[in-house]
Amino acid sequence: MLGLIALLVLAALPAAVRAEILYFRNDSGGPVIVQGSCLVRGKLVNDRPNLVQPGDKVKINLQGDKLITIREAKAPNDLLHKETIRAGKADQYILITPDPKAKLKLDVTTAKEFAKGAK
Numbered sequence: 001m002l003g004l005i006a007l008l009v010l011a012a013l014p015a016a017v018r019a020e021i022l023y024f025r026n027d028s029g030g031p032v033i034v035q036g037s038c039l040v041r042g043k044l045v046n047d048r049p050n051l052v053q054p055g056d057k058v059k060i061n062l063q064g065d066k067l068i069t070i071r072e073a074k075a076p077n078d079l080l081h082k083e084t085i086r087a088g089k090a091d092q093y094i095l096i097t098p099d100p101k102a103k104l105k106l107d108v109t110t111a112k113e114f115a116k117g118a119k
Contacts (some may be wrong), residue, residue, distance in 0.1 A: 021091045022068070025114055028104055031073035032080060036060035038067070049076075049079050051056040052096075055117060063087070068097060070104055076119045080104045 024034055031054065035045040044067075050058040051073055060066065068084045072078035079118070081104040095113035097106040 019068050020088045021112060022058060022066065022085060023091065023093045023103070024052065024060070024106075025057045025094070025110055025117075026054050026096045027097050029054055032096060032104075033071040033076060034072075035069050036062050036066045037069070038062040039062050053073070057114075068106070082107065089116055 015090070022036070026032055026034075032051045032052050034048040034052050037044055038061075040048075045062075047060055047062055049071075050060075052058050060068070064087045066087075068081075068083050068085060069079065070081040072080055079094075081102065083106055091111075093109050093111050095107040095109055095114070097105055097107055
């Protein structure tokens, strides 16, 4: 009986540790650099920067809360958007869209709408 319980705990462990994946689609009209960061043992760890052309998609798979930075591809020092996305259990589909007040904004959408491609 104890062996069965241990087996069930081990089988459930990967699901509990799994981090959701963030999928981004660039609907901004210009190329951008998308980069994720997260805390690992108290230190900020940066994921690799991803060049995302208009209409292209990229995924970021990090554990815990994620700091997402979006920069201008032609001028990487120009920060267009910065946002923290809280950790969750479900994958998220996010559109990078222009915003008249800020430079860009992130709009959460469904997997079906995300798959349709840029408008």
